[in-house]
Amino acid sequence: MKVDAEARQRLSAFLVTHEEPIVRQWTEIAARTLRGRLTNTELTRQVRDVFGALQAVLGADSDGEIAGAESGESRGALAELSRAWARQGFTPSETAGLVFTVKEVVLGLTESGQAELPTTDFLLLSLVVDDMGLFTFETYTKTRESVIADQTEQLLELSTPVVKLWDGVVAVPLVGTLDSARAQVVMEKLLQTLVDTGSAFAIVDITGVPAVDTQVAQHILKTVVAARLMGAECIISGIRPQIAQTVVALGIEFGDIVTKSNLADALLHALRASGVEVVRRASRDKAF
Amino acid sequence: MTELEEPQRLPIADDKDVVRVRQAVRVIALAAKLPLVDQTKLVTAASELARNTLIHGGGGHALVGQVHNGRRAGVRAEFVDTGPGIADLDLAFTDGYTTGSGLGLGLSGSRRLVDEFEIVTAAGEGTRITVTKWAR
Numbered sequence: 458m459k460v461d462a463e464a465r466q467r468l469s470a471f472l473v474t475h476e477e478p479i480v481r482q483w484t485e486i487a488a489r490t491l492r493g494r495l496t497n498t499e500l501t502r503q504v505r506d507v508f509g510a511l512q513a514v515l516g517a518d519s520d521g522e523i524a525g526a527e528s529g530e531s532r533g534a535l536a537e538l539s540r541a542w543a544r545q546g547f548t549p550s551e552t553a554g555l556v557f558t559v560k561e562v563v564l565g566l567t568e569s570g571q572a573e574l575p576t577t578d579f580l581l582l583s584l585v586v587d588d589m590g591l592f593t594f595e596t597y598t599k600t601r602e603s604v605i606a607d608q609t610e611q612l613l614e615l616s617t618p619v620v621k622l623w624d625g626v627v628a629v630p631l632v633g634t635l636d637s638a639r640a641q642v643v644m645e646k647l648l649q650t651l652v653d654t655g656s657a658f659a660i661v662d663i664t665g666v667p668a669v670d671t672q673v674a675q676h677i678l679k680t681v682v683a684a685r686l687m688g689a690e691c692i693i694s695g696i697r698p699q700i701a702q703t704v705v706a707l708g709i710e711f712g713d714i715v716t717k718s719n720l721a722d723a724l725l726h727a728l729r730a731s732g733v734e735v736v737r738r739a740s741r742d743k744a745f
Numbered sequence: 746m747t748e749l750e751e752p753q754r755l756p757i758a759d760d761k762d763v764v765r766v767r768q769a770v771r772v773i774a775l776a777a778k779l780p781l782v783d784q785t786k787l788v789t790a791a792s793e794l795a796r797n798t799l800i801h802g803g804g805g806h807a808l809v810g811q812v813h814n815g816r817r818a819g820v821r822a823e824f825v826d827t828g829p830g831i832a833d834l835d836l837a838f839t840d841g842y843t844t845g846s847g848l849g850l851g852l853s854g855s856r857r858l859v860d861e862f863e864i865v866t867a868a869g870e871g872t873r874i875t876v877t878k879w880a881r
């Protein structure tokens with residue numbers, strides 16, 4: 458979008474003249490939609506930043522294009538803001554809307570006769586602001602994507618705790634979709650914990666896994682073999698009926714791997730196999 | 746064959762896409778009121794076939810949606826790639842046969858997990874596999 462320098466200067470001068478009412482009303486309208494998620498001071502500062510970016514785009518040495526080389530600085534400020542909004546959990550439309558609001562404000566000022574702006578100049582304002590809004594939207598989306606990627610990474614780490622259940626017995630409760638990357642992480646962690654704790658039993662609990670396909674099964678089978686090589690036994694627990702039927706239909710064979718329907722049974726098996734006797738006291742009361 | 750209703754087209758270009766296909770199939774299976782066992786079977790079959798599309802077919806796409814045959818609702822998923830195709834189907838459907846490093850149970854196993862299984866493929870012409878699971 459190439460705009461002529463004169464119109465740009467007129468619009469820029471208009472904004473300078475009416476800066477105070479524009480920023481004030483802009484902040485008021487924005488505050489309504491953002492409802493208390495930002496303090497008034499913060500919001501005012503951010504609106505001023507957007508206002509500043511708008512002026513920079515219209516500035517003397519700029520070509521009036523947000524994507525243009527000259528508007529690097531205003532682009533930087535806008536990008537900074539949209540990143541902040543994305544991280545604060547604003548929706549995409551709130552983010553773009555915050556920028557678009559200036560049109561509403563200027564229109565209000567001219568319609569009420571408080572300010573005067575030729576229609577062509579208003580159109581120019583509209584074009585520039587649309588550009589800025591789109592740019593904000595794009596940065597927002599990119600930021601959200603990277604936030605989600607970060608969270609996925611973190612979840613990968615978080616959701617795979619290897620816990621010690623007893624001396625010599627460790628367990629990993631798997632929850633959620635086991636893709637290859639995650640299965641890899643889990644299994645490596647489990648084997649490492651076996652080494653670190655010198656445990657003889659590892660329980661892989663799949664109660665929280667919605668589907669076991671051949672890839673997941675292959676990861677489990679590999680882990681079992683690796684654990685065996687290290688002198689440890691793996692027990693798979695939490696195989697729910699629908700998973701059992703699916704695994705059988707697929708033709709996956711768990712061979713001589715011990716499987717238990719729940720984690721408690723798996724622990725009991727491991728305890729017994731390691732020589733721990735679990736007995737229920739005849740009468741609890743007498744102990745006290 | 747009955748028509749796919751409001752099919753969703755999902756790309757299959759990486760591991761995450763396989764997970765997305767699986768999730769989409771689960772949502773549709775729930776909407777079609779498939780019992781839990783059948784949901785799990787269909788989702789697992791979709792997982793196998795989507796991964797084959799990715800690994801053996803070099804990527805492609807899936808079309809998923811509901812179907813109706815007058816009496817019953819069902820869920821259908823199609824997996825399409827323009828990869829090398831499968832020259833020897835009998836061999837490919839042999840339990841344990843793999844040209845990669847998998848378990849070789851994806852094709853044969855997923856055929857056992859669904860009600861209808863259709864495959865169109867030829868060497869050098871890509872592969873299209875359509876599976877359907879009907880509600881009871």
Ligand SMILES: Nc1ncnc2c1ncn2[C@@H]1O[C@H](COP(=O)(O)OP(=O)(O)O)[C@@H](O)[C@H]1O
Nearest residue numbers: 797801802837843844847848849850851852872
């Ligand atoms: N979409 C496809 N395109 C080309 N070849 C395929 C495709 N799907 C499966 N195959 C072939 O069939 C073989 C068996 O597939 P499958 O049973 O899923 O086992 P796996 O994926 O473990 O190798 C594969 O190794 C591959 O050679």
Ligand SMILES: [Mg+2]
Nearest residue numbers: 797847851852
């Ligand atoms: Mg396969």
